[in-house]
Amino acid sequence: MKKLSLVAILILFGSFLLAQSGNQIIKHVIAKMTLQEKVRLLIGGNDVKFEGAYTDVTNKVPGAAGFTYPLRRLNLPSLILSDGPAGVRIEPIRNHDSSKTYYATGFPVATLLASTWDTALVYKVGDAFGNEVKEFGVDVILAPAMNIQRNPLDGRNFEYYSEDPVIAGNIAAALVNGIQSNGVGTSIKHFVANNVETDRTTLNEIISERALREIYLKGFEIAVKKAQPWTVMNSYNKINGIYTSENYDLNTTILRKEWGFKGLVMTDWGGGRHPVAQAKAGSDLLMPGTQNQFDEIMAALRNGSLSIDVIDNNVAKILGLILKSPSYKHYKYSEEPDLKAHAKISRLAASEGMILLKNEGNALPLQNNIRKVALLGDASYNTIANGTGSGEVHKPYVVSIFEGMKNSGYMIDNQSTTASVDALASKDDAAIITIGRNAGEGSDRPVDGDFTLKDSEREVIKKVSTAFHAKGKKVIVILNIGGAIEVASWRDNVDAILLAWQPGMEAGNAIADILSGKVNPSGKLAITFPMKYSDEPSAGNFPGTTFPKQARAAIFGSNSTNREVDYKEGIFVGYRYFNTFKVQPAYPFGFGLSYTHFNFSDLKLSDSSFHHHLTASVTVKNSGDVAGKEVVQLYISAPKGEEGLEKPEEELKAFAKTNLLKPGESQTIQFSITPNELASFVESHNAWIADKGVYTLRIGASSVDIRQQASFAVPSEIIVEKTHAIHYPKNIQDLQ
Numbered sequence: 169m170k171k172l173s174l175v176a177i178l179i180l181f182g183s184f185l186l187a188q189s190g191n192q193i194i195k196h197v198i199a200k201m202t203l204q205e206k207v208r209l210l211i212g213g214n215d216v217k218f219e220g221a222y223t224d225v226t227n228k229v230p231g232a233a234g235f236t237y238p239l240r241r242l243n244l245p246s247l248i249l250s251d252g253p254a255g256v257r258i259e260p261i262r263n264h265d266s267s268k269t270y271y272a273t274g275f276p277v278a279t280l281l282a283s284t285w286d287t288a289l290v291y292k293v294g295d296a297f298g299n300e301v302k303e304f305g306v307d308v309i310l311a312p313a314m315n316i317q318r319n320p321l322d323g324r325n326f327e328y329y330s331e332d333p334v335i336a337g338n339i340a341a342a343l344v345n346g347i348q349s350n351g352v353g354t355s356i357k358h359f360v361a362n363n364v365e366t367d368r369t370t371l372n373e374i375i376s377e378r379a380l381r382e383i384y385l386k387g388f389e390i391a392v393k394k395a396q397p398w399t400v401m402n403s404y405n406k407i408n409g410i411y412t413s414e415n416y417d418l419n420t421t422i423l424r425k426e427w428g429f430k431g432l433v434m435t436d437w438g439g440g441r442h443p444v445a446q447a448k449a450g451s452d453l454l455m456p457g458t459q460n461q462f463d464e465i466m467a468a469l470r471n472g473s474l475s476i477d478v479i480d481n482n483v484a485k486i487l488g489l490i491l492k493s494p495s496y497k498h499y500k501y502s503e504e505p506d507l508k509a510h511a512k513i514s515r516l517a518a519s520e521g522m523i524l525l526k527n528e529g530n531a532l533p534l535q536n537n538i539r540k541v542a543l544l545g546d547a548s549y550n551t552i553a554n555g556t557g558s559g560e561v562h563k564p565y566v567v568s569i570f571e572g573m574k575n576s577g578y579m580i581d582n583q584s585t586t587a588s589v590d591a592l593a594s595k596d597d598a599a600i601i602t603i604g605r606n607a608g609e610g611s612d613r614p615v616d617g618d619f620t621l622k623d624s625e626r627e628v629i630k631k632v633s634t635a636f637h638a639k640g641k642k643v644i645v646i647l648n649i650g651g652a653i654e655v656a657s658w659r660d661n662v663d664a665i666l667l668a669w670q671p672g673m674e675a676g677n678a679i680a681d682i683l684s685g686k687v688n689p690s691g692k693l694a695i696t697f698p699m700k701y702s703d704e705p706s707a708g709n710f711p712g713t714t715f716p717k718q719a720r721a722a723i724f725g726s727n728s729t730n731r732e733v734d735y736k737e738g739i740f741v742g743y744r745y746f747n748t749f750k751v752q753p754a755y756p757f758g759f760g761l762s763y764t765h766f767n768f769s770d771l772k773l774s775d776s777s778f779h780h781h782l783t784a785s786v787t788v789k790n791s792g793d794v795a796g797k798e799v800v801q802l803y804i805s806a807p808k809g810e811e812g813l814e815k816p817e818e819e820l821k822a823f824a825k826t827n828l829l830k831p832g833e834s835q836t837i838q839f840s841i842t843p844n845e846l847a848s849f850v851e852s853h854n855a856w857i858a859d860k861g862v863y864t865l866r867i868g869a870s871s872v873d874i875r876q877q878a879s880f881a882v883p884s885e886i887i888v889e890k891t892h893a894i895h896y897p898k899n900i901q902d903l904q
């Protein structure tokens with residue numbers, strides 16, 4: 169014990185010394201920099217292109233999203249920043265020469281990774297991803313994206329994890345830790361509440377401080393505290409009238425002072441309006457960088473409205489990042505990561521995050537006598553690996569469902585697309601229909617024909633089901649989508665539904681692994697599927713209201729109007745709303761079927777009274793016939809307390825995935841509960857408070873399938889954390 173603590177002290181002292189020497193170097197470099205050099209470093213290197221002298225930098229990694237300014241005089245290299253959440257987004261072909269290519273692995277999208285509920289697996293994905301970042305010569309990957317999926321129509325939902333911050337924060341932390349274990353940086357984005365794409369650069373959002381802290385900031389807080397990402401990227405939108413990138417309280421008071429973030433904050437590309445306000449707020453690096461920003465900051469320094477201390481502080485953050493970077497260390501990158509090994513990880517992760525939504529009469533896995541399958545729907549042949557925009561990866565291939573099924577030994581005759589449905593029903597043993605959806609940054613999805621099915625899709629489902637069922641044959645629907653769609657009106661027609669999400673470049677192989685039974689599905693929903701769009705708590709406030717009179721140009725020349733979204737639902741986002749107000753969803757948060765069954769037993773709490781800490785343990789047993797994994801979800805239902813603060817029926821506080829349990833095998837899972845898990849944010853006290861009273865701890869296989877529960881008391885109110893009184897204008901009109 170004594171020895172261990174000595175080692176720990178030595179390690180701590182060692183890292184303290186390293187940090188000190190880093191700080192000394194930074195101070196020394198700042199002392200040598202001219203004012204111009206400092207300001208040049210604060211804005212991205214985009215305008216370097218026009219200076220013409222740095223083609224080695226601008227051409228270093230073609231297709232990268234941006235780079236920082238190189239300061240040759242001081243031996244400070246340019247850092248390369250690249251998108252995006254599902255893999256390294258760079259140009260695969262350089263100078264029209266395809267004899268050497270630069271394709272990167274297309275990993276499953278974020279929503280799928282969250283649906284694995286498996287932080288160890290996501291770490292593995294991060295590790296492989298980070299290796300590609302490093303081997304392609306990139307210093308910081310602009311990922312993970314981790315905004316809350318407030319509404320199913322958001323065009324970027326596929327890039328985001330969940331409607332719940334505990335899932336989003338923990339999955340993001342696992343990915344960040346995996347990527348950064350390679351010695352490259354991440355950028356968790358978009359800080360914060362980037363929940364609407366329509367008019368995203370002029371959008372104002374009205375959010376209560378409680379909803380902001382409990383729902384929209386919480387995931388970022390978890391990721392910062394558990395993983396210390398090297399950088400954070402702020403969002404395009406305003407919150408209560410202030411651009412997030414210009415908000416000191418967000419970027420400095422909350423992120424740095426309250427959470428202890430040590431890294432650099434950068435803007436989203438062209439985000440915000442006022443570079444001086446951004447610099448003062450703690451947005452250290454303005455991306456991608458313009459001459460105007462340079463001029464405005466220089467002018468403010470000259471006229472005394474901006475202090476050099478602010479600039480030195482921001483420059484120090486950029487220097488800190490440079491010192492850690494592979495570019496500074498002259499890392500010799502290979503441009504040849506092991507795509508084959510990473511494809512295996514991509515396939516594994518994909519199959520672990522797919523969700524079996526329906527399985528009537530054990531339609532899946534396909535029985536051994538099913539060999540010939542009718543395969544319908546364009547996405548069966550043009551399978552969607554990931555969404556569009558900066559979240560799209562240039563991957564070497566995408567295995568379609570057609571190819572994946574053939575690779576698994578199924579016979580798919582190409583007549584599926586042309587033959588009559590009756591002919592297919594006579595010839596084939598089962599039918600698979602794939603419904604595909606794609607979306608991306610810059611716009612949101614429409615309800616008609618996107619959230620709901622198109623008429624042609626309804627017709628196919630109907631006709632195929634009638635014909636195949638008449639012959640006693642099964643019909644399976646695969647959802648190759650990036651966000652929730654309407655299922656309630658058509659699901660009764662089909663036997664099974666597999667929610668495959670957008671599963672990356674090994675899509676078809678991973679889907680075939682589930683359909684054939686090679687992999688037992690263990691994914692669970694990290695979002696709610698509503699019965700109909702209007703059931704969504706934010707349906708009336710998405711994508712908000714426009715004010716066309718105040719129209720002005722947005723970035724990149726696009727026209728954008730001023731738009732406002734009122735987050736009227738407050739903290740009641742997703743299952744917090746559905747479960748509290750007893751609105752029946754189509755599929756609830758946390759739901760997902762398996763080819764086996766699990767029993768939960770022996771829930772034990774370490775105490776019936778909470779003081780500083782509590783542990784809960786529960787045993788999960790595979791009571792079915794095949795091996796499988798279960799996601800164990802821990803929810804807490806808190807008392808209202810003396811001030812009568814509204815609280816959700818229950819909130820997810822922890823989760824774990826079991827090992828692969830053989831039939832009859834059990835595993836005991838242990839959870840740790842701290843005061844943080846009991847607290848709500850009380851605006852009038854600027855504090856996180858755990859109310860006195862009786863709490864119920866629920867262990868479930870979904871948010872509504874609670875298998876075990878136990879109560880414990882908090883004998884007196886606990887002030888868990890006092891926060892800063894942040895500048896948070898309540899009256900939005902004052903700011904416009």
Ligand code: BGC
Pocket residue numbers: 233251252310357436437558609
């Ligand atoms: C997106 C970011 C992305 C950046 C750089 C922006 O339009 O919102 O997520 O990282 O572009 O490509």
